[in-house]
Amino acid sequence: xxxxxIPFLDLVTPHKELESELVSVFRSALHSASFVGGRAVEQxxxxxxxxxxxxxxxxxxxxxxxxxxxxxxxxxxxxxxxxTVPNTFIATAExxxxxxxxxxxxxxxxxxxxxxxxxxxxxxxNDCSRSTSGELITKDFGxxxxxxxxxxxxxxxxxxxxxxxxxxEFGIVVIxxxxxxxxxxxxxxxxxxxxxxxSIGLASAFSFYPGKNLGACxxxxxxxxxxxxxxxxxxMLRDHGQAKKYYHDMEGYNGxxxxxQAGLLSIKLKYVEEWNHQRQVVACQYDxxxxxxxGVVTPFEPDWSRAVHHLYVVRVEDRERxxxxxxxQGIGTGIHYPVPLHLQKAYAHLGYRVGDFPVTEKLTPQIVxxxxxxxxxxxxxxxxxxxxxxxxxQSASA
Numbered sequence: 001x002x003x004x005x006i007p008f009l010d011l012v013t014p015h016k017e018l019e020s021e022l023v024s025v026f027r028s029a030l031h032s033a034s035f036v037g038g039r040a041v042e043q044x045x046x047x048x049x050x051x052x053x054x055x056x057x058x059x060x061x062x063x064x065x066x067x068x069x070x071x072x073x074x075x076x077x078x079x080x081x082x083x084t085v086p087n088t089f090i091a092t093a094e095x096x097x098x099x100x101x102x103x104x105x106x107x108x109x110x111x112x113x114x115x116x117x118x119x120x121x122x123x124x125x126n127d128c129s130r131s132t133s134g135e136l137i138t139k140d141f142g143x144x145x146x147x148x149x150x151x152x153x154x155x156x157x158x159x160x161x162x163x164x165x166x167x168x169e170f171g172i173v174v175i176x177x178x179x180x181x182x183x184x185x186x187x188x189x190x191x192x193x194x195x196x197x198x199s200i201g202l203a204s205a206f207s208f209y210p211g212k213n214l215g216a217c218x219x220x221x222x223x224x225x226x227x228x229x230x231x232x233x234x235x236m237l238r239d240h241g242q243a244k245k246y247y248h249d250m251e252g253y254n255g256x257x258x259x260x261q262a263g264l265l266s267i268k269l270k271y272v273e274e275w276n277h278q279r280q281v282v283a284c285q286y287d288x289x290x291x292x293x294x295g296v297v298t299p300f301e302p303d304w305s306r307a308v309h310h311l312y313v314v315r316v317e318d319r320e321r322x323x324x325x326x327x328x329q330g331i332g333t334g335i336h337y338p339v340p341l342h343l344q345k346a347y348a349h350l351g352y353r354v355g356d357f358p359v360t361e362k363l364t365p366q367i368v369x370x371x372x373x374x375x376x377x378x379x380x381x382x383x384x385x386x387x388x389x390x391x392x393x394q395s396a397s398a
Contacts (some may be wrong), residue, residue: 004394007379008332009211010373015273018267022024022217025263034259047269048206048222052184052198056231058223059257060238063179063207066221067095069255070175070203071147073223073233077102081143083123084177085115086352087360088151092177093341095205098119102143103350105342105359109159111300113313115150116359117162136170147173152181152197154336155213155310156301160200161190174201179221182206182214183276185306192304196321198224203234208265213310214272220261279309279373282381286312286370289385295392297366311336312372314388315362318395319368325391331384336370 017298029035041059060066076082078100084092086105096103106123109116116350120283124136128145133135136145148167149159160174167174178184181197188195198204208220236243241252281300290296297315303309313336316322323333340360342352354361371384 005330006371006376007368007373007385008331008334008371009243010375011215014271015217018025018271021267022245022264025260025267028263029260036256036258040258040259040263041257044266044269045222047266049295051196051269051272052224053080053196054199054205054224055226056224056228058234058238059256059262060221060223060234061255062219063205063209063221064091064095064098065238065253065255066205066207067092067149067175067177067179068098069234069237069253070223070225070230071095071099071101071149072237073230074147074173074175074202076146078144079143079144081138081141082147083120083145083148083172084149085151085153086342086357087113087337088114088153088177088341088343089179089337090344090346091179091207092149092151092281093347096149101146102141102144103341103347104138105352105357107359110359110363112156112159112302112305113153113363114156114158115148115163117159117166120148120163121166124166124172128170134171136172145170145172147175149175149177150201151177151179152184154299154307154313155180155184156299156305156307157181157184157186157197157200159302160186160195161188163199164190176204178202178204178224179207179209180212180310181308182212182310183272185319187304190305199226203230208261213276213308214268215267216261217264218261220257220265222257266268271348274287275374276308279372280307281313281372282372282376283307283309285378285381286385289381290314290388293385293389293392296388296398301311309372311369313369315363316368316388316392316395317366317367318392319337319366321395322368322388322391325364325394326384326387329383329387331387332371335367336369338364340364 203225238255241250
């Protein structure tokens with residue numbers, strides 16, 4: 001990377017700044033031969049539980065493990081239905097299918113890009129019915145609707161009050177996919193307080209992939225919950241189904257968080273609130289400069305949201321031209337995500353077609369992620385804004 005280039009994400013600078021602290025974690029692990037479980041994992045679990053304002057945190061191997069284990073521990077079993085959105089990374093749906101369930105999608109809100117409670121309700125009312133035992137089942141295959149998985153996409157919490165209200169009415173559990181929302185907050189009118197992502201549903205899944213707001217130096221994840229029994233089941237699931245070594249109450253997985261990654265996360269956790277604040281400052285600057293730019297739709301943040309801007313995603317009409325022009329100027333971009341899940345080849349067997357989720361399909365060809373990281377400078381932001389504004393203006397006049 002030359003001085004003139006602006007990366008989409010800078011993972012080098014923060015690691016160089018924390019190098020001595022991070023290296024001490026490796027040294028400690030080498031000297032103690034503590035690589036799996038142990039004090040480092042337990043310490044991070046306590047610290048992250050406090051950060052998320054929950055009673056329980058269970059460290060696991062990655063975010064996909066976290067969501068799968070949370071679903072299984074919540075009672076999702078083979079033949080169940082789990083409702084989520086098509087506008088997310090495939091790991092959300094993978095965790096559902098790997099738990100034995102069938103994913104059902106509902107469309108997103110055009111402004112927040114998160115699950116739309118109205119489309120959720122329409123699905124629950126129109127596509128489901130009550131069984132003779134009173135359980136909600138899908139009309140097509142008669143599957144028990146066990147869980148809803150709202151995704152806190154791009155670092156903004158979904159509209160949880162409305163989602164929880166629907167879940168309670170229909171007897172469904174809510175598991176948050178908070179893999180992009182470390183530290184994000186949501187004002188719950190029903191509880192009259194601000195709540196942290198990961199503390200709102202029955203349980204929540206976090207990813208600590210290196211590019212996240214709180215990222216490990218490898219793979220890592222966690223489940224957060226206030227349910228002691230659910231946390232106990234997740235601890236067993238991550239460790240081959242054993243509560244005591246070599247005594248297996250169930251068949252589980254090898255999904256443990258290793259000690260080195262836990263130690264690294266404990267170091268970084270001390271800085272994540274500051275990093276999130278810096279992301280919010282960057283987002284505010286982008287918002288301010290793009291306000292006068294016709295042709296750029298900036299992220300919408302409702303008054304009940306305190307987003308942490310894992311990504312800064314704008315919408316433009318000619319995305320390919322914009323990306324090509326920014327690349328020519330040495331400015332990195334990304335697309336999150338280019339193909340919605342219901343149109344992915346991996347889920348063709350679910351039977352969805354083009355047109356099934358019009359809002360998601362409208363957004364998909366327009367979204368582009370601009371550079372977003374805590375160390376982004378004012379000068380770099382100015383360059384990005386100028387490049388985007390000029391490209392959009394040229395596209396409009398072409």
